[in-house]
Amino acid sequence: MIRILCLGIAVGTAAALTPGLAAGRHFVVLAVAWIVVAVLLVTYATRRALVAKYLVPGTLLLVLFTVAPVLATVQMSTTNYGDGTRSTKEQTVARIVANSVVQAPDSPTFNLSVATTSDGEFMFFLVDRATNHAYAGNEQGLKELSQEAATVTKGFVTAAPGYTFLTPAQVNEAGPRLKEFAVPTADGAIRQRGLREAFEGRTTLRYEKPADTIVDQRTQTRYTVQRQGDREYFADSTGQRLSEQSWRASVGLENYRRAFTDSRILGGFLRIFGWTVVFAAGSVLLTFAVGLALAVMLNDPRVRGQKWYRSILLLPYAIPGFISILVWSGFFNQEFGLINSLTGLHVDWLGDPFWAKAALLLLNLWLGFPYMFLVATGALQAIPGELKEAATIDGAGGFTAFRKITLPLLLVAVGPILVASFAFNFNNFNVVELLTHGGPFTPDNPDAGATDILISYTVRLAFGAGGAQFGFAAAIATLLFVITGVLAAAQFRATRSLEEVH
């Protein structure tokens, strides 16, 4: 019953949305909505598909908001999408032509009132500021109004028989249609400027579609499509560009070719990959070592106040990460930072490649050890006491017993958590970006800093020096995805025995 009701609601919602979506021509959204409904129906309306009933909700979300964007990113990696190529060619042409309107020299400025006829046609009522003459104009042209034809108040036409005058909000609302509306004159056309003003100006550029050429009507210069570097522009016969704006195009595997052949990217990539692994593994090992040591120290019945220790040691983990990182970034200042001033050192924490890496690991230790402390405490408490006693009776010393008995059991227990922690740190963008910004840098390669990990490097390539290069960044992201995947698969194999239960 309930199941049917819920499915009914799902179908009903989709049905209710359909007319609006169809009217707005949002066909992709519409299609996806119905596909989701269909999936739900197939899964939950029948008695079969037992497994799917449990997998569908999460999988749907995963597919829509993680897999689909990833696929879109892969697709984007075959385009030149980025700064200067964000729009389509049609949009670029339209923008260039529309932006070429200039006010004719010494031409009049008018006070504007916009009105509509009963059948919704626009009419501009204009008052020349210099002469105070009133005019009415539409796409047929301009004609002067007699005194009686319209009421003029404070320099504006405020009423005319047969016309409805628009309020400012209505003028704004009509914006897109009014943009196209111009009253033709001998020198060009009268156009709207803001809400209450009109000016006489002309479009200086014209697009000739058959020739795919933009013509400057004042000089008759012809701008044709020309390839310059890796993109196309409108340029004159000498190669002078009309506009810096290019347009989006498919470039095939060019972005990948660039990633694999540009020696600077490649050189940086390998070094950074190495540090990324060291950083991720180092963070896991350090936090786990410290967390485990603390757990072993404090997880002893003779230690009083365990609960207090735990409460306080939890603090770093409970504070949202970006807050801690921003606060810590000030601590590492060489002259004024807390660390140097408390310890009396004069370490150049963020300016020296070695110390910058150390600083990152130290910060990550602070952020991560409480979690590992909890994990290790939990695991220790779960190891049966008899095992430890047996080892001790067998004559093993405290440390030997720990190493031979406790540690292996513990590692089995926390294995998956260590893998997850490695994966998290492998892509820990926040901590790098907020603490060192990837630096320090050398003049040899100002794109790849000493503490950059793959993801911070990717983001810099995407949004840094060359402006936004989304297509190229997407290619790098795709490669990054493949690398992460291979690594994860390797780890998965390594922990296979841990995972397989039955």
Add this chain to the structure above:
Amino acid sequence: MTIRWWREVGWRHVGGLVAVIFAVVPVLYVVSAAFNPLGTVVSTDVVPTQFSLVHFRSLFEDPARPFPRWLLNTVVVCAAVTVVQVFSSAMAAYAFSRFRFRGRRSGLLTLLLIQMFPQFLAVIALFTMVTELGEALPALGLNTIAGYSLVLMGSALAQVWLIKGYFDTIPRQLDEAAVVDGASQATVFFRILLPLARPILAVTGLLAFVGVIGEFLLASIFLTDTDSKTLAVGLYGIIESDRSNNLGVFAAGALMTALPVVLLFQYLQRYIVGGLTAGSVKD
């Protein structure tokens, strides 16, 4: 204090105290900055020297920084994403733990792989998607908490691994017995497994919560309207716009953000210790 006590117990307290100092000093700095009326980097030290509530007042009185609104937004996003993530993950984990089906192993592997892909790298595609969604259904577009939450729900299956591990440790005899008694699979899941798995649900819930509350990369792109911001992007904006002067306000906001999380952690402490690993070891 005997030498023996020092050898067996005392040194443990020494280690613990060192760790406590390490953990607490940065927190003290935030507290000190929050109550320091000057609120600049230069004037702040670990030990509070002055006391004033001016930064807290500005959080609640400055209309350019509607802190209570941000707090509300954050709570809504965190709650929605956490509930959906834990629930979807628990359902999937049940399937992976209790059913044997084709593609089970590869399904688990694929999940791990996809989770390792940072969603942030697909940000341009996500932005275009949400833009389009917002044109079709304005309630889910940019600058809406709902749209932002949905994007974060892309990680709905992030907790499958942890929960599955825990389910694996709950003896199958329990649910088999129930099935023999005539219970449906759904009843087994909702009535037997979920109640038993409370510790891991609490833990994964907290993990999800902490992850969402600190998310500001996507938020800074999707939520630009002052009233739609979450605490993370709002506070980040405060410190980023004027690092020199806004440390105090930022610290005050940070304290207010961290406080509920800390309390939640304290309350759920026993679950956290037990939930993460209890299962795997008993096995």
Add this chain to the structure above:
Amino acid sequence: MRSRLLALIALTALLPTAACSGGDGGKGGEENQNEAKPSASAGANAQLVIWTSEAASRAVTPIAQKFGQENGITVDVQVIAADLAATAITANQAGNGPDILTLPNDFLGGALQNGTIKPLSLGAADLNAYEKSAVASVSRNGQVWALPYGMENLVLYRNTKAAPDAPATVEELVSTGQAAVKKGTVKRALSLPVGQEGDAYHMHPFFTSAGGSLFAMDASGQYDTTKVGIGTPESIAAAKKIAALGEKGSKVLSRSIDGSNAIAQFTEGNAAYLISGPWALADIRKSKIPYDITPVPPFRGGQPAAPFLGVQAFWMLSNAKNPAFAEEFVTRAMNTPEAMTAMYEQDPRPPVRSDVLAAVSAKDADMGKLAAGAKNATLLPDFPFMAGVWPPLGQAYAIIVGGADPASTMTKTGKTIENAVRAK
């Protein structure tokens, strides 16, 4: 079954989610952007959306609200803290951008390249009331692309207790500052943000005074980007002078001073001098430190110290949802002495409307002094490729201040910058 019900309700609620479509997300957004909105929303209150930095928002908000009341619309001024320019370009392309934004003139190049902005429909002749250089800074291809409102350039702030007289040269600045440190009046001579990543903007006056340049200038006073000045012998000589002020030299410059503490060093009375712009003024006045403002001094026997001149302006976006209100606001409401004065009052920096600048300077001597600092200034360049110039140049300054070899650093950085410039 209750839990199951909840689950399904949750699913139902998520349905529209699904709506968010898959694979071809990359394209759809734009096809829709020029469509007129369905008239369903007609009659609803139109909104005017303005994006600004936090500092500018305090000045823009009251003016915008007054404009909203006069026109019966709601106006929303949104503070974008991080990366306003990039966020706006992306959002405008997707049809989600604001109607208006405020940014300095160096937004022009990238915005034109991306078709983000539209021209004012006012010609340069209509803006006679404004400083010519300010209008020129936002003009390109015969169009004016923004309404300028304020200028900003680096000047030298001086704690008059530590240094009663304005220094004529950098050398004098250093010796006076160090004498004050010795006396214990202050803790350091100069506060100039360098940071670990460097700051090419703040270093520029010293660099130019020492003989360096970013690009050569052509006959008409424009940047000649075919001649990059970094990596030349002059730039190496200039870098050596900067190195002499650095951590291995007189220690006047330090990477420990960065954007987060530079102004505070001065307002807390720690530094005798501060090199900063008009944005520091409010803090300095609040701190009650006795101060004076003079242009950044040159090195002894060197070139004049040339800071960059930035011009803050109002820009209209090409995909604005409310183009008429946006145009009305920028070309009429803001384009008045009253509005320009109000901008100055909330966010004090020298106005670029000449009559307002004269009136304001008569009342507020600091404005005249700030403007005087721009005498030798060169316009902040707006080329899109500057994104590939600022970071490596800043990094070079940072490591030179830290003690790296000026010659090899400048040579390598020059190559990097030439690549960045030539790539476009």
